[in-house]
Amino acid sequence: MNDTFIVSIATFFYFFAALTFFVAFVFQKRVLQITALVVATSGFCFETGAILCRWLLSHQQGIGHAPLSNLYESLVFFSWSVMLIFLVAWKRYGNNILGIIASFFAFILPAYASLSGRVTTEIQPLIPALQSNWLISHVISSFLAYACFALAFGTSVLYLIRVWGGQKSAALLGDSHVFDDISHRMTSIGFVLLTLGIITGAAWADSAWGRYWGWDPKETWSLITWMIYGAYLHARLIRGWRGTAMALISILGFLAVIFTYLGVNYILAGLHSYM
Amino acid sequence: MIKKIFIKFASVRLTIFLFFTLAVTSILGTLVVQGLPADHYEKAYGPGLVSLFDVFDITDMYHSWWFILLMVLLAVNIAACSFRTLPRTLKKVFRKDSEINEAAFRVWPIRYTGESRDPINEVEQHVCAAVRHLAGAPMVKTQEAVRYVYAERGAVTQLGMVFVHISILVILAGGLIGSIGGFIGQMTIVEGDTSGSAVLFPGNREKTLPFSVRCDRFIIEFYDNGMPKEYRSDVTIFDEGKITASESIRVNHPFTYKGFKLCQASYGIAGATDFKIAVRAEKNDVASILTLEPMKKMALPGGDAHFAIARFTQNHQGQGPSVLGVIIKPEAPHDIFWIPYSAHHPLRTKRGGFVFELQKFTPRYYTGIQIGKDPGMPLVWIGFMLILAGFVMVLFISHRRLWVRITPLRDGCRIDIAARTERVNERSYEKAVQTQFLKMMDVIKVL
Numbered sequence: 039m040n041d042t043f044i045v046s047i048a049t050f051f052y053f054f055a056a057l058t059f060f061v062a063f064v065f066q067k068r069v070l071q072i073t074a075l076v077v078a079t080s081g082f083c084f085e086t087g088a089i090l091c092r093w094l095l096s097h098q099q100g101i102g103h104a105p106l107s108n109l110y111e112s113l114v115f116f117s118w119s120v121m122l123i124f125l126v127a128w129k130r131y132g133n134n135i136l137g138i139i140a141s142f143f144a145f146i147l148p149a150y151a152s153l154s155g156r157v158t159t160e161i162q163p164l165i166p167a168l169q170s171n172w173l174i175s176h177v178i179s180s181f182l183a184y185a186c187f188a189l190a191f192g193t194s195v196l197y198l199i200r201v202w203g204g205q206k207s208a209a210l211l212g213d214s215h216v217f218d219d220i221s222h223r224m225t226s227i228g229f230v231l232l233t234l235g236i237i238t239g240a241a242w243a244d245s246a247w248g249r250y251w252g253w254d255p256k257e258t259w260s261l262i263t264w265m266i267y268g269a270y271l272h273a274r275l276i277r278g279w280r281g282t283a284m285a286l287i288s289i290l291g292f293l294a295v296i297f298t299y300l301g302v303n304y305i306l307a308g309l310h311s312y313m
Numbered sequence: 314m315i316k317k318i319f320i321k322f323a324s325v326r327l328t329i330f331l332f333f334t335l336a337v338t339s340i341l342g343t344l345v346v347q348g349l350p351a352d353h354y355e356k357a358y359g360p361g362l363v364s365l366f367d368v369f370d371i372t373d374m375y376h377s378w379w380f381i382l383l384m385v386l387l388a389v390n391i392a393a394c395s396f397r398t399l400p401r402t403l404k405k406v407f408r409k410d411s412e413i414n415e416a417a418f419r420v421w422p423i424r425y426t427g428e429s430r431d432p433i434n435e436v437e438q439h440v441c442a443a444v445r446h447l448a449g450a451p452m453v454k455t456q457e458a459v460r461y462v463y464a465e466r467g468a469v470t471q472l473g474m475v476f477v478h479i480s481i482l483v484i485l486a487g488g489l490i491g492s493i494g495g496f497i498g499q500m501t502i503v504e505g506d507t508s509g510s511a512v513l514f515p516g517n518r519e520k521t522l523p524f525s526v527r528c529d530r531f532i533i534e535f536y537d538n539g540m541p542k543e544y545r546s547d548v549t550i551f552d553e554g555k556i557t558a559s560e561s562i563r564v565n566h567p568f569t570y571k572g573f574k575l576c577q578a579s580y581g582i583a584g585a586t587d588f589k590i591a592v593r594a595e596k597n598d599v600a601s602i603l604t605l606e607p608m609k610k611m612a613l614p615g616g617d618a619h620f621a622i623a624r625f626t627q628n629h630q631g632q633g634p635s636v637l638g639v640i641i642k643p644e645a646p647h648d649i650f651w652i653p654y655s656a657h658h659p660l661r662t663k664r665g666g667f668v669f670e671l672q673k674f675t676p677r678y679y680t681g682i683q684i685g686k687d688p689g690m691p692l693v694w695i696g697f698m699l700i701l702a703g704f705v706m707v708l709f710i711s712h713r714r715l716w717v718r719i720t721p722l723r724d725g726c727r728i729d730i731a732a733r734t735e736r737v738n739e740r741s742y743e744k745a746v747q748t749q750f751l752k753m754m755d756v757i758k759v760l
Contacts, residue, residue: 163540166541245566265332
């Protein structure tokens with residue numbers, strides 16, 4: 039029994055959680071909603087266990103470090119973060135739609151890790167650049183931010199479907215303001231976390247590379263993302279934009295997130311190539 | 314006129330425009346690799362594009378005049394916006410509703426009205442307790458037998474956003490000071506050598522340092538699976554001819570001397586000594602081990618031939634470390650050939666009737682130390698702290714205001730409640746107000 043196996047159990051749970059949330063949403067049944075929540079929470083518990091297990095295993099191998107150091111570990115942590123944000127937000131916006139989105143992301147990320155074939159699941163030791171106390175705070179704040187943006191992205195897409203979809207989607211999805219509102223709140227929290235992620239990253243870069251900011255592609259793309267969401271918040275809070283324009287900026291912002299996270303590593307060269 | 318310009322600069326529309334412009338232009342610099350030598354771009358993009366690159370400094374675009382102009386515009390924009398809204402914000406933070414605010418009972422978002430049969434003094438006591446719980450110390454005023462209770466808490470949260478915006482200015486100022494008054498460069502020092510200068514980037518100018526650095530040794534350690542575990546340079550600092558410091562510099566563990574920060578950045582092999590080469594005649598099974606230094610010839614077994622190492626290279630045509638060997642036979646031209654090295658499996662090279670195998674050598678490393686000085690750093694850190702403090706204020710302090718009006722009736726009194734919060738989560742405040750007041754009222758109406 040190893041940690042990757044536990045992750046695949048969690049992945050299955052998330053898949054069924056997404057399905058159950060969807061059915062609960064269509065039939066508006068309280069029982070189904072609770073079932074979906076229980077399934078999602080179980081998946082979350084398994085995933086938490088898997089992360090802890092991997093941490094423990096790395097210590098047994100004598101190369102102990104928090105499992106936040108390569109693509110596989112970051113995908114799992116991303117999935118975990120999305121679920122965490124969703125479960126925290128559940129109390130306030132206990133709604134099935136957010137459940138579908140969260141479970142879908144939580145499912146697709148580790149599924150990608152195991153299906154793509156280019157993601158190594160092996161526990162690797164830390165190369166010198168990663169041996170830093172900033173690793174944990176930088177990765178956690180960045181991925182919690184990504185998770186918020188993922189949920190904002192999902193609700194923004196649903197907003198557009200609702201607004202552009204005409205009568206049928208109106209009957210199915212209900213009030214469009216709910217999506218707009220959730221997307222805004224997720225973006226606000228995500229923005230603060232992203233700021234924290236960039237600051238801890240700058241502090242780390244200063245000790246690892248001798249400068250806090252060097253316009254490395256990863257750094258630049260994180261700033262691009264920050265500015266897109268900065269524009270989002272200003273447009274909304276000061277200029278009073280709502281609805282479609284906000285949803286489009288939110289989607290643009292999440293594309294920037296994905297590029298910051300994966301595109302920079304796959305397409306551009308830089309110091310962050312280890313992830 | 315000046316006012317018009319000021320208003321233009323103080324518009325949030327400009328902020329949004331600048332955010333998008335900076336974001337879009339920044340992409341360019343991640344697609345075109347920055348700061349390479351000119352001929353690289355010539356080869357990759359052709360002369361037409363390169364001349365366009367030159368006009369807009371695309372190869373070092375984050376330091377180009379137009380990119381810096383955009384940043385300066387952003388700074389001016391933030392400053393102007395802050396300047397414009399600051400008086401209003403300060404008024405909001407430090408103002409107390411000293412006058413009775415009748416309008417609150419008509420327009421504030423959270424409003425309730427109800428009646429109580431209890432005597433007015435008792436009701437006032439209950440109201441004060443509830444208000445204290447919800448929004449801090451209550452202030453009571455009486456006007457023509459009508460009593461007003463007011464409280465406000467957390468107004469300071471509005472300074473949070475001011476902090477966030479000022480901090481961006483502080484960070485940008487720190488960056489500017491750093492780029493004008495600071496430098497960053499690279500020192501390449503071979504083990505045992507001393508250097509007192511650094512090559513600056515960008516531009517490759519040489520800068521003389523007020524001290525010199527000796528690399529005593531460079532050490533690289535590996536994990537069992539071959540991944541690097543540690544890069545370390547042991548250095549000694551000479552200042553005015555005296556040894557003033559000895560330190561190990563590792564990745565993530567820079568060493569700061571007199572405000573100069575030294576970081577482990579790169580390494581390489583400058584040369585090698587103490588070569589062990591196993592050599593045997595092709596027909597013979599017994600090899601003898603030659604211990605060689607470059608350019609020292611030694612006799613090959615069983616004859617009059619000699620062998621010498623002419624040169625060592627870290628990487629010969631992608632095959633890794635290799636030595637250039639020479640077989641010297643009397644009355645024959647020198648026979649020159651490469652002997653490659655592999656750490657994993659023995660590589661045999663046949664030449665002139667002999668079989669050579671380079672078994673071992675002691676590499677002589679050079680270390681690449683990045684050295685820099687940034688007088689803007691303290692400002693940048695202050696900016697970082699300030700921005701986080703601002704966000705914490707915005708997120709965790711909620712501004713709550715609460716007015717209660719108690720009007721005496723023939724039997725008991727009427728209670729009007731008006732509440733507002735600038736926070737996003739109005740809902741939770743509304744709930745708290747409800748639960749506090751519901752229990753003291755007999756009749757209640759939500760407005």
